[in-house]
Every structure is written in structure tokens, then in C-alpha cells.
Amino acid sequence: MKRTGLAALTAVAALVLAACGGGGGGGQAADAGPPRPGGTLVFAVSSDAGCADPQQVGSNDSIYSMRQVVDSLTDQDPASGDIRPWLATSWQSNPQATEWTFQLRPGVTFSDGTPLDANAVKTTFDRVPSLGARGTLPKGYLAGYQGTTVTGPTSFTVRFAQPNVQFLQGTSTHSLGIFAPASAAQTDDQRCAGVVGSGPFVLQTYTKNQATILAKRAGYSWGSSLFTHPGEAYLDRAEFRVVPESGVRTGSLQSGEVDAIASIGPQDEAPLAGAGIELPSRANPGTPFGIVFNQSTPLGQDAAVREAISAAINRQEVVSAVYTSQTRPATSALASTTPDYADRSAALAFDPARAGAVLDAAGWAPGPDGIRARAGQRLTLPLIYAPVIATNRPALELVQQQLRAVGIDLQLQERPVADTATIQQSGQFTAFWLNVSRADPDILRAQYGTAGPNTFRFPAGTPLDALLTAQAGTLDEAQRTQQVAQAQEQLVGQHLVIPVAELTTTLAVGPDAHDVAFDASSRIQLHGTWKSTP
Structure with a gap:
């Protein structure tokens, strides 16, 4: 399929693991041996959107952490732009692109134990049109949304008032990640304190303008077909610290206090590279x-x-x-x-x-x-x-x-x-x-x-x-x-x-962190990330 797979309106693909294209980085992985489980990745970002809801954040610094908490119906290959299976194993559109029918993987659960079924998808999507000012992105992807019809535990059809070709690519984004029904039902402000998803990590604590701490989801086994390995994430924890000062972020990485940083300035490139720190980058679409x-x-x-x-x-x-x-x-x-x-x-x-x-x-x-x-x-x-x-x-x-x-x-x-x-x-x-x-x-x-x-x-x-x-x-x-x-x-x-x-997006990744991967929108995916010194 080209780009978002719209040349062929039906996409049925086996859930075969493929290497994640489009970049990655960190720590001379070829010299570090095979990936190993355990450890905490500490990632310093420059800002916080003031909300821990993937559907109500638009800045990359907040998306980095929130992307890890929710799974999406589909994923997008960073190299080709093709849409690939994730929670959905197959999908098709009617000839007018006003109806999109999906089949879900069975056996997926949210971290609160409730099943991720067709009703949960419907509940998530039905809530989007009533989001407030912070929900601009998901509302745009669901423009003209008329509802979701559930036809079975793992089957549903999303309906629109007019042709909506871009919706399929929208299903690969964090903005249309699927929530547990209890989270979807909360008010906007309640959701900003944190939501329950089915992702490879669970939100442990969120402290506004300070830190977001994630813990590995035990038993996770329904990753994207683009993930580099099946099963749980390697990392035990991921900690995103808000460090507004560029010099402090850079110094913290050089001293080993943090494992990776975002928002690299041109003055940081030569000193960081000279210190053996990798600088993976990817142009943002x-x-x-x-x-x-x-x-x-x-x-x-x-x-x-x-x-x-x-x-x-x-x-x-x-x-x-x-x-x-x-x-x-x-x-x-x-x-x-x-x-x-x-x-x-x-x-x-x-x-x-x-x-x-x-x-x-x-x-x-x-x-x-x-x-x-x-x-x-x-x-x-x-x-x-x-x-x-x-x-x-x-x-x-x-x-x-x-x-x-x-x-x-x-x-x-x-x-x-x-x-x-x-x-x-x-x-x-x-x-x-x-x-x-x-x-x-x-x-x-x-x-x-x-x-x-x-x-x-x-x-x-x-x-x-x-x-x-x-x-x-x-x-x-x-x-x-x-x-x-x-x-x-x-x-x-x-x-x-x-x-x-x-x-x-240019990151700086220290020598103990490996495989911090970019997704198609140049945000990070930590499912395959690991530490050589947990």
C-alpha cells in the first residue's frame, strides 16, 4: 500500500514483526550485545503541556511520554508511509470512504483489566467530538463523525457524513489512541490527570511541570507489527523530567544523570558528539x-x-x-x-x-x-x-x-x-x-x-x-x-x-541507552528501547 494504504481500500496483513524504520539511536548498539530487559530510562524534555491525556496534548515533549501509554488501531511505517496492523488486524472502506470497517485482535486488555473490544473503541471515538480546546487534533481526524456501529466483539464500522480519506492515517496517531471506557467517560480536566490505556507502559505518576513516570505493562503481548520484538517492553520504567534550561539538560546528559534529552541546539552538537553521545534525528512531517x-x-x-x-x-x-x-x-x-x-x-x-x-x-x-x-x-x-x-x-x-x-x-x-x-x-x-x-x-x-x-x-x-x-x-x-x-x-x-x-527532531542519547526509535511523525517509541546498564 502506498502512503496511507488508500490506493487499495482493503488492507489485510499478517501480524509479522518488522524492524522499525526511520531512525533510532543510542549508545553504539552494535557493541553493547543483545537487548536485555530491566532498568529505567531517564529522558529530559524542555516543557510540559500540563496534561497527561494523549488526546489533549499537541507538543512533542508531552507526546513522547503519552505515546507509550496508548495503543492505536494501526501504525505507520516511518520509511514507506504504509499503514500497518496494530490493534486492528484488517480494515476496509466503502467506495465513498464514508465507512471504515475494522477487525480487532482478540484478547487485548487495558491496564485496569477491562477488555479492549469494539465497544471500547466506540466509547473512545464517541467522546472525541465533545472534547474542549485541547482536543483539536483528534477532532480533526474524526471530522464529520456520525458514530461507530459495533457488529461483534472485535468488529465495528466508523461512519462519517462525508468522505474521510485521511481517517485511516489518523488511526495510527497517538491522538486516536484507544482508552479504557472509564477514562474516556471522564471530564477533560479529569483526564489530564492521567488515562488508562493498553500500551506497553502504564502511567505511574504525573506531576505537572515536573515529571511523568511510566512503568512497564506486565503481560503486554499485542504490539504493533512494526515493533522489533514481541511481548513486553524491555525497560522497567521510563521517567520524563521537565528541564527547561538547555544547558542543564546537556550537562545532565554528559554527567550521566539522564539517559537522553530533547531540544538540541546547534551549540550542543559538537560537544555532545565529541563526548561519544549519539544524535539521532528525523525530519518532522x-x-x-x-x-x-x-x-x-x-x-x-x-x-x-x-x-x-x-x-x-x-x-x-x-x-x-x-x-x-x-x-x-x-x-x-x-x-x-x-x-x-x-x-x-x-x-x-x-x-x-x-x-x-x-x-x-x-x-x-x-x-x-x-x-x-x-x-x-x-x-x-x-x-x-x-x-x-x-x-x-x-x-x-x-x-x-x-x-x-x-x-x-x-x-x-x-x-x-x-x-x-x-x-x-x-x-x-x-x-x-x-x-x-x-x-x-x-x-x-x-x-x-x-x-x-x-x-x-x-x-x-x-x-x-x-x-x-x-x-x-x-x-x-x-x-x-x-x-x-x-x-x-x-x-x-x-x-x-x-x-x-x-x-x-534531534535527540541526544547517552551510551547506556539503545534503540530509541522514531515513529512516522518523528515522535519516539520506547517498546524496543533498552539499557546496557539497568
């Missing part, structure tokens, strides 16, 4: 880091301002100065590793002279301090960002300098990651700096379509909106590729979004 406007605000509706901002940003300079050596400048509204990516780099060229000319023509004249103004209003752009990775602030400070050079006053407003969903839902913002990782081009509809949450207040009834809706229901892969390419052309050509840098 989805939307690149960039500026997204609230289209209902005056600046968001000002085409000249949007064009000038895009032309004034030197993306290569930002990437070279701030990010790790594997990082690439953004060249479209999708990252280059996303299926159906289309190169729009010509529309993203660095051209400060053009930026100035566009602003001049629109009546934005330079003031005494160099900042432009029009009709008494200074050209000030308040931009909200969250410190989800260490590179966000330095990248934006450099963008701030670049925009000031053409007379735009970029005002940086840092907000806790736990607050961003609420701010977006309120509409009380002008622009956000963010990215979203997903290995399917439908992320564009989830972010910028008007039928869902429409966080950025895009207008309905536009050609762009029609394209985003159409691609979600198009079964013909070539036609869908064309629609997605046209959507990227409009997003970038009209500067509705201003992509700046593709996110490349």
Missing part, C-alpha cells in the same frame, strides 16, 4: 514552524503586510544560526517530508527590497525610529509563541531583527504551552508561531479549514477552503496530490501562512 495569522484581525487581513513579512525573513540565516545542522528552511506550507508536499520556495525568497516596496505602496511609511506607520498606527505585530522547544525564542529574536530592518515591529509574547489552546479558541491574538507534526497532508485542513475548529478564523467559501475539503474526500491519489499542491500554492502565494523552518 506536517506544517513547518512559521507565523500563522488570525485572519479576522486587521493585520491578518492586510495582504501587503503578510507579503512584506514573508519577503523580509531570511530563512536560511535563521536555520543556520539557530537550528541543528540537519534542519532545512521551510519551502512550502507543508514540510518536505510530508506526503504530497509541493515546493513553493520561489514564493518564499528573501527579498527585503520587495518587502519595503510593498509596504511603501500600501501606505506604510517609515517613522523617526524606523518603524512604519499608516494613519497614525504603528506597524506592530504581536506574536504569541510557547517554549515547546529551546530554539523557539532565539529563532524569533532573529526574525524580529530581520523584520525591524524593513520597519516592522515584531513583539514577542511567550505563553505557557498549557495556555495556547485556550488563547487560540478565544480568538484574542493576532498571530501565532507554531508547527504541527503529522504524516498526512490533511494537516492543512485541520489547521486552516473552516469546517472544524478554525482556530485561525479563515473565511469560509473560498477556493482554498474548497480545496482543503475536497482533498479529504478524494480517493484518487493523483487527484488528491493535485488538490493538496493547489492548496499549498494558495497558502504560500497569498502569504496566508509564513513558513520559516522545518522541524527536525
